Amino acid sequence: MTTAHLINAAREALTSRYIHERAVNTLTVTTTHDPAHHTLTYNSESVAVRHDDGTLAYIDLTNTEFAEDLDAHADDLLAASGNLHPLTLRLGPGPATQPPAELNAHTRLFILSIHARAAAHRPGLHGNQVLELANLAYEANDTARHDHSHRLPQLEFYARWAADHELPFPREAAAPFLTQTARLAVRTMSHHLQPCPLAVELPAGHLGDAPAWLAHDAITRFRDGATGHEHRYNTPALRAVLQSLAELQTPAAGDRLSLYLTDPPVSTTGRALDRDPIPEDAPVYDAMPGAIITGEQVRRIADLLEADQYVIQLRTAGTWRLPNHDEPATLSRRQVAAALRRVRDRSTVGTIRFSRDSDGTVYVSDSAQAARYLPTTLLPDHRDGRCPGCHTPYGDTGDGPCDLAA
Numbered sequence: 001m002t003t004a005h006l007i008n009a010a011r012e013a014l015t016s017r018y019i020h021e022r023a024v025n026t027l028t029v030t031t032t033h034d035p036a037h038h039t040l041t042y043n044s045e046s047v048a049v050r051h052d053d054g055t056l057a058y059i060d061l062t063n064t065e066f067a068e069d070l071d072a073h074a075d076d077l078l079a080a081s082g083n084l085h086p087l088t089l090r091l092g093p094g095p096a097t098q099p100p101a102e103l104n105a106h107t108r109l110f111i112l113s114i115h116a117r118a119a120a121h122r123p124g125l126h127g128n129q130v131l132e133l134a135n136l137a138y139e140a141n142d143t144a145r146h147d148h149s150h151r152l153p154q155l156e157f158y159a160r161w162a163a164d165h166e167l168p169f170p171r172e173a174a175a176p177f178l179t180q181t182a183r184l185a186v187r188t189m190s191h192h193l194q195p196c197p198l199a200v201e202l203p204a205g206h207l208g209d210a211p212a213w214l215a216h217d218a219i220t221r222f223r224d225g226a227t228g229h230e231h232r233y234n235t236p237a238l239r240a241v242l243q244s245l246a247e248l249q250t251p252a253a254g255d256r257l258s259l260y261l262t263d264p265p266v267s268t269t270g271r272a273l274d275r276d277p278i279p280e281d282a283p284v285y286d287a288m289p290g291a292i293i294t295g296e297q298v299r300r301i302a303d304l305l306e307a308d309q310y311v312i313q314l315r316t317a318g319t320w321r322l323p324n325h326d327e328p329a330t331l332s333r334r335q336v337a338a339a340l341r342r343v344r345d346r347s348t349v350g351t352i353r354f355s356r357d358s359d360g361t362v363y364v365s366d367s368a369q370a371a372r373y374l375p376t377t378l379l380p381d382h383r384d385g386r387c388p389g390c391h392t393p394y395g396d397t398g399d400g401p402c403d404l405a406a
Contacts, residue, residue, distance in 0.1 A: 001073040003253050006066070007089050013066035014049070014091075018059050022051040026250040028088040029070060030209045040084040042070040050250055052092060054099075086206040090252035100172040101248050105155060108169060109144035110237040111181055112158060113137045115167045118184040121191060136161055145236055174384065178245040179259075179308050185238045186218075187261045198223045199260045199303070200233060202242070204251030211251045213242040221258075221303065258333070260306050272378035273313065273389060276320060277357070284315055284370035290357035298344045298354055302337045306360050307375030310336045311388045315370035322389050322402050329388055336373050340364060 010027050018024075028050070032043040044067035049057045061067055070087075077084050103111070116137035120130050140158055147154070162169035170177070186200040197220040205214040216234040221227050242257075251257070277289040297304065311329050313320040322329045331339070343352065343364055352366045360375040376382045386393050389402035 001069060001076060003089065006069055006073065006087075007091060009064075009066040009069045010061075010089055011091055013061045013064040014059075017061060017064065018049065018057075020051075020057075022053055022055070024049050024091050025052045026050045026088055026090050026211070026252050028086060028209070028211060028250075030086045031074075031084050039078060041074045042067075042084075042087065044070055054248075086209050086211075088204070088206070088211045088250060088252045090250075090255070100174040100177075101244055102172045103170060103244060106144045107240045107244055108155070108171070109140045109158060110240040111173070112162050112167060112169050113141035113144065114181055114185045114188070114237055114241070116140065116162075116165065118188045119165065119167060121188060133165065136165065136167075141237055144240070173244065175245060175248045176308055176384070178241055178248070179257075182238060182241050182245065182257070183259045183261070185235070185241065186233055186259045189232050189235070190220075190261055193220075195222060197221060197230075197261055199258050200230070202233075202257040202259070204253065204255035204257075207243075210246070212246050213251055213257045215239050215242060255334075256302075258302050272359075272361075272374050273311070273320070273322070280318070283367070284363060284365040285353055285367055288353060288355040288363040288365060288370075290355045290361075290363070293354035293356055293362075295344055298340055301340050302333060304356055305333045305336060305362070307377050308333055309376040309382075310362075310373040311376055311379060311382070312336075313372050313374065315365070315372075320372065322387065324401050325387060325392075330376065330382075330384065331373070336362070 014024060014027075026049075028048040029042045029044065030046070030048075031040045033039075034041040044061045044064070046058050047061050049059055051057070073087075074084055113136075116133050120133035120137065125133075143154060143158075159169050168177075173181075190196055190200070199221045201219045201221055202213040202215060203217050203219070204211065205217065206212055207214075215238050216231065218230055218233040219227055220230045245257075278284055278287050293301070293304065310331050310333070311322070312331060313322055313329075315321075340354065340362070344354075347366060352364065355363045357363070359378060361378070362373045364371055376388075379388055381391065382388055383391065387402050
């Protein structure tokens with residue numbers, strides 16, 4: 001039973017059983033004991049449905065084809081491995097932007113310890129500065145791990161300590177910050193590895209019944225294509241950050257969180273949205289800059305996408321323009337990868353080209369149309385939920401074009 005089949009069956013079941021205005025983002029089925037067969041099976045009587053606004057509902061999907069498919073899927077898994085774990089399916093893309101989540105005291109301390117430890121590796125620091133940052137990282141981590149009181153009275157002390165070193169100690173955090181914090185954690189833990197991995201990939205799974213990114217199943221990916229398993233990343237600090245991230249963006253079957261150890265490209269000169277390396281009157285197909293990406297590389301395009309978010313521009317009348325305001329221009333790495341794979345799959349071999357420029361921008365074109373995806377790290381004034389051109393909140397812009405899109 002394939003994941004795609006289960007997703008289609010789930011959508012059909014929801015259409016008949018669950019009529020609601022809000023779009024469904026993910027669906028989670030937990031396991032239960034089957035008294036008739038004395039085995040585990042999926043519990044289709046209480047299925048968790050998460051909407052794209054983050055709210056959660058529980059619905060009964062028994063006596064549907066989806067429930068029958070779940071039973072068959074459970075039988076297959078039990079026959080193959082003897083194990084059955086909860087299942088989360090992604091039914092929709094989710095919201096383009098999400099409000100930040102409130103962090104508990106222990107997660108705040110873990111975040112501080114990660115950023116302090118990473119800061120201790122900055123070049124140009126003298127011995128006392130490195131020692132002070134390393135001591136802060138140790139103390140914050142140790143307090144988070146061993147102080148189980150609810151109030152943690154030391155928080156104000158750590159807040160002052162963080163401010164002295166210009167380190168984050170947030171009360172709430174959005175998904176991009178949590179992802180970047182996870183990147184810092186794995187990069188610091190990989191500091192002495194030789195060769196150093198290109199990325200650390202964490203598969204989606206479950207901790208108990210909750211969807212999660214599984215640090216204990218981390219895969220290291222190297223530039224030569226080799227992979228390996230590394231247990232060093234399964235730390236309390238990283239698990240706490242990943243738990244908060246999973247609460248904001250639910251991991252689903254088949255998802256992988258790719259944490260790149262290299263810094264994403266940053267803007268150095270000019271306004272990235274205005275820069276155009278395509279010569280006047282030249283087609284993008286013939287003149288796209290950077291290294292050509294082969295069709296086989298597009299199959300694993302996420303390996304070449306170094307930023308967490310991208311802004312899309314479309315080629316119109318010889319200029320690059322943002323989409324209309326009713327189509328948010330900011331996409332996640334996963335959304336860009338999926339879009340590029342769809343374009344490749346729908347095209348005839350030899351009629352479409354892809355490239356990646358030295359600043360991380362990805363270009364795609366056939367003979368009729370073209371698009372490019374710019375890392376948001378090239379846009380220092382980029383803000384989630386706002387148009388990258390005019391910086392107006394999407395809720396206030398209507399559905400027309402951006403006057404500053406080109």
